[in-house]
């Protein structure tokens with residue numbers, strides 16, 4: 001289970017020992033609060049533990065820092081250790097020590113990431129509603145959820161993807177009724193094309209709003225569906241099938257991992273809803289409010305300070321979104337036996353998640369140590385900073401965005417490199433276009449809204465997928481140019497005499513801790529920032545340090561650095577669900 005020894009672990013141990021020796025054994029376990037140093041002139045790493053310890057001991061932090069440094073045996077890892085400012089400890093690492101850690105990381109298939117136990121973890125993401133097309137709003141959940149699923153399994157978790165499809169509910173009454181009408185008019189044979197499904201949905205809704213008799217029939221159809229009427233179920237199945245085929249095609253193009261096997265829609269929980277509420281009743285959690293059945297999650301109050309109810313059964317007996325989520329959570333905890341359940345939806349649903357998590361906890365259904373995480377995200381905005389819509393004011397279809405991303409990237413690639421074959425161009429357009437679309441979404445702190453901007457996301461400079469993919473391509477071309485194989489440098493020892501070599505190596509060593517932090521906070525954008533900095537450090541190194549033209553020993557060392565940078569870029573992008581290419 002234990003991964004390689006990381007830079008942070010080595011420094012934590014050494015500083016802990018020194019703190020213990022200088023200030024008393026009870027301080028040996030102190031968190032050294034390590035930060036990358038801002039300016040390499042002052043060192044590579046800064047340890048900020050003296051501030052907190054000073055406060056605790058009632059001594060000036062500078063004095064505390066000096067005592068720690070006095071007791072620190074740094075000969076094995078640092079060329080210099082100095083106290084600066086109010087009590088920062090600046091550490092200048094030995095190039096050979098950094099190279100040694102990097103050698104270990106280069107052998108580690110997890111690149112220094114802390115391995116996690118293989119406990120099952122659910123990632124609930126994408127979850128569009130059946131019988132409707134996916135729109136720009138589904139981009140975020142699909143892309144963020146997919147990155148988290150990939151990261152969790154990279155760390156060693158057993159990931160169970162769950163596509164909690166909106167495939168049940170009163171809208172199916174009107175849809176099925178409309179389907180039967182259309183069939184009666186046209187003598188059967190409905191199209192299975194989902195583009196028409198959207199139109200179909202709108203037609204059904206318009207009829208529902210305008211035609212009282214139709215609305216009434218639709219309501220009866222809902223009852224028939226819920227009571228398992230065979231004809232109704234068959235029609236429902238037919239609608240779901242069309243949707244599934246369509247979703248699968250979108251996922252395929254978007255390069256997200258979801259397949260049909262990951263679909264466990266709301267309908268799956270239908271016959272568990274009554275039982276779920278019985279269990280809440282036995283736990284003493286159900287109450288009545290104006291004919292409806294409710295749960296009062298502790299800690300939630302309305303504006304007047306009254307306890308806020310979460311409705312779980314309407315007065316007409318109908319169940320709600322929340323009821324299904326309670327049943328789904330019990331299924332995941334008790335049958336899938338998850339250690340963590342992650343839900344990726346927009347932040348408007350935050351109160352829903354907070355309330356039903358609390359309802360589960362107060363009923364005693366969440367075992368100690370099981371994590372329930374809502375992963376909220378903001379809205380995709382248009383250039384006017386309002387929710388991104390088409391010019392006519394319609395929602396923007398996800399599939400249209402994918403098309404446009406590919407065609408824009410294709411045009412840019414053709415202009416930049418006219419020598420690519422048609423097939424190569426298409427492959428690059430796909431990787432770069434879809435990569436740009438996904439990366440633009442992932443690289444923003446997810447809780448914030450972001451402005452959708454084709455030009456920015458497709459730019460070859462800046463924190464973009466094209467820049468990162470291009471950086472990867474550039475490294476690969478070094479090897480091509482020299483007719484060399486990156487794999488041949490896996491065991492080559494590196495020397496880090498140039499500050500840019502050392503800076504690059506140090507950044508490579510920070511992959512693991514960055515990843516660990518990003519996964520714990522469920523924030524893929526931290527990984528994006530890391531990769532962007534990695535590419536920038538690489539370019540800096542490449543500008544100042546000749547590679548192919550260097551003399552043999554230095555050349556091999558630099559090629560090894562190049563190979564490890566390429567591997568890290570590719571792995572990092574892969575964790576975000578973004579492909580690399582060999583040429584562009």
Ligand code: ARG
Nearest residue numbers: 124127128129164166325345
């Ligand atoms: N279908 C829902 C929507 O479009 C998202 C479902 C998220 N998952 C969940 N377990 N509630 O808003």
